[in-house]
Structure formats: C-alpha cells, structure tokens
Amino acid sequence: MSAGGTVQAVVTGVGVAAPNGMGTEAYWAATLAGRSGIAPTTRYDASGYPLRLAGEVRDFDPGEHIPSRLLPQTDHGTRLSLYAADEALRDSALDPGRLDPYGMGVATASSMGGFEFGQRELQNLWSKGGRFVSAYQSFAWFYAVNTGQVSIRHGLRGSSSTVVTDAAGGLDALGNARRQIRKGTTAMLAGSVDGALCPLGLAGQLSSGAMSTGSRADRAFLPFADGAGGQVPGEGGAFLVLEDAVSARRRGARSYGELAGYAATFDPAPVPSDQAGEGLVRAIRRALRDAGTAPEDVDVVFADAAGVPELDRAESRALGEVFGPGGVPVTAPKSMTGRLFAGGASLDLATALLALRDGAIPHTANVSRPGPGHPIDLVTGEPREADLRRALVVARGRGGFNAAAVVRRDT
C-alpha cells in the first residue's frame, strides 16, 4: 500500500512489436544501437500517395506465431497485438489459470481498427459482391477487436475495455488497467499495438496535414528539430502485464517498476496558440502529483514528439513550464519507429521501464540538436547513461487528448 492507501500496480511483463525489432530485447538492442525501422512503404503500392515512408514491421511470419484458426479472422494489427500480448504474458511468468476466473482482464487502445482487413473486404464487396465478404469482417475491422482476441486467446475474463483517444490511448489504456487493479482485479494485460498502414487507414490520417511527405528515411521525421516537417506513420506498440504489487511480491515476480502516476486532460477546441500546451502541462502536473513525485525527481521524459513544428513547440513549452528550461533529459526513440498511433505511448512506457532497468536513455535519432525555441535537453547522437529512478511519458492524441504517466523503478 502507498501512503494514500491505494493498491500499487507494478509491471511484471513486457512484450513489444516494433518496426525496428520484434520482441522486447530485439527492439531495445536496436533502439540503443540507433537502428531505425523507417523505410520506403512496401505493404501497398505507395506511388500514388503523398506518403512514401513508413515504420512497417518486417520479418514477421504470422504462420509462425498465430494459430491457424486465428489467421483467417485477424487483421495484421491484431496479429501483432497477439504477438506482443503473448510475449508480455510469458515474460511475467503469470499463469492466468491460477487466478480467480475474473482475476485478469485486458485493456487496450486503438486509433482506428483492423483497417487493412476491412479495406480488403470492402474491395471484395464493391468488385465481387456481398457473397465474397468474409464473415469475419463482422469483427476483424473493429477497434475493440484486439481486446477481444487477446482475452479469448488467454482466457482473461476480467473487466476488459478499449479506449479510443488517438495517440494518447497508449497511456489511457494503462491508466484504465491500473484503475481496474485498484478496484480488485489482480492483473491486467494492457497496452496498445496499433497502426493501419493501408490506403484506407492512411487516407484518414492524411487529412490531419501532419504527415511528412519526405522521401529520405533519415530526414522525414525530426521531432524538435529546426527542419521538422511532419510525421511518419508506423505500426506496433507494446503490451504490459500490470499486476497488483502484493500479488506480484507474493509469487516472487520480477517487477520492472510501478505505474506510479497517470493523468489525462482534454483541450477544448480551438486552443489559442499562446495557450497551446496548457492542457499538457495540467496532465503532466496531475500525473506527477498522482505519483507523489516532484518535477526535480523526474530523471527522463519520453516526449510525445509530434514532429510538427507548432505541436513540438507546444510540447517543449509545456516541459519548460513544468521542469524549467533544460531541466530534465528529454528523448523520442519513436524517431526510429515512426508514430505508432495508440501503440506509440505504450511502447514509450515499455521503453522507459527498460531505460530505468539498464540506466540508459535511448537517443532521438537523426536529430543533432533541438531547434531554436525548444528549451529542452534533448538526448541526441547516442544513448546517455544515467542512474534513472523515475520516468515521465507524455502522449497527445489528435482532437485534444493529453495523457501523462510516471513510472518508478523499484528500490
């Protein structure tokens, strides 16, 4: 129990599906080595689209990881979700069969849904007729499908949910999971693996005007840099096993750290430019207060890192307001994956836990220094070694969603 008498939630398992590494340790090694997964799009013919680059997961053979019964009924993104959820559960060494039947649930976030599957079936409908549409289209496209498939696969019958808050969802799912644990659920498989790298998914995203149309993989996504020119979309994310600390201790589980603080705020539209970032400031301060952590006790910030000049400015202004100019190391390893929609912040939180574990802050790739007007200590060039106890993860979703989470290494 913490001072407030509330249940503590610790992370006992991590699973990762990322463009620059499948599996937690492969991803972490690639990230520390500065290996990027951003490359020319291969999933579909991108020549007719303004987007040429993507953080695609490659080297993933679904038949090797996904049961045959699930192949005809799953979108690519659901398969990646199942992969990461499997790894997280295995990593935790928690056997859900030994818990109360409703003792473990699933909390995910999704920005769109199984759109690659959905696009294929819509094409079947238009070109061949309704008889050619898969019966599995009834759920395979749906934004809550990953929660359902993960729940069914592992028999997790506890309270389960899906939040749709664009890229803030990667933290909101974890906040949601912690809430369930505080209400008495023993453990939650939580996080997000997201992305829809198909024309149907990207058509909606292109309308934001935030996507980078650059064609050089090392110049297209440069958060906080003077030359920032937009975002590169990617796919992937992370699942975590979040567990009641008492249960984790009792079974002798290894803990990566505690999800000590979380908060979400919402910006009303339109936000005047001189107030941009105020909602984010409130989210960060509330998350810090929730964790009982002072700004000076935060050792590293994993930034939302939009890669869009005005959004980057709003974020660095918010960080400057809370921590003081250059008051805390800030980094954006998503510079090596692209923006993974809801999956990005879950992966950032997993990355933060690995950074705490190994005492290394991964760097922001391809950016040599923050641009003028960014009063932040951006970690660039190479990873920075440091004794890390507490990390802050920041996420923003299109439409005014802000979320912040604090993780604390066990002492």
Add this chain to the structure above:
Amino acid sequence: MSDANTAVTELSVEDLTSIMRSSAGEDESVDLDGDILDSAFTDLGYDSLALLETVARISRDHGVELGDDVLDDVETPRDLLAVVNRAIAAA
C-alpha cells in the same frame, strides 16, 4: 471461382476439409484428415462464425444457393455435406 462443371459435382469430405482449412483454419489439437464425418463441428474447434464462413465459401465456389437457415440443423460434417449435396442435386 468455379467453372460450370464443379457446379454439378458432389462435394466430398476432402473438398469440405480443404474449404474449412482455408476459410477458418484448423485447430492445433484436431486432425481434419482423420475420421471427422460424425464429429460435432464444435469438437473440431469450429464455432458458428467459422461455419458461416465455410458455408459462404462453399456457396460461392460451387455455385449453390444455401439459405441463411441451412446451419440450423447442421452439427457434423456429414450433416453439412448432406445439405450441400442436396442443394447441388437440386440445382
């Protein structure tokens, strides 16, 4: 897509298992090449949606009309083959 000849060909159990595999996959604990004719679809790892997908595939590949209620009385591959082959014979 089927040609005109397949529309009048009876569906064999081998045809059925092949369609089941491609449309709904195969449970790891089940051998569809074994003696499955009188096994319940649920015991073979196929739920109602898997059957719906299988029937839709048969319907379009073999050019037979199978109504939505065809599955009401189907519990085993033998039941399904009988329903499908009756429809093929009537076509």
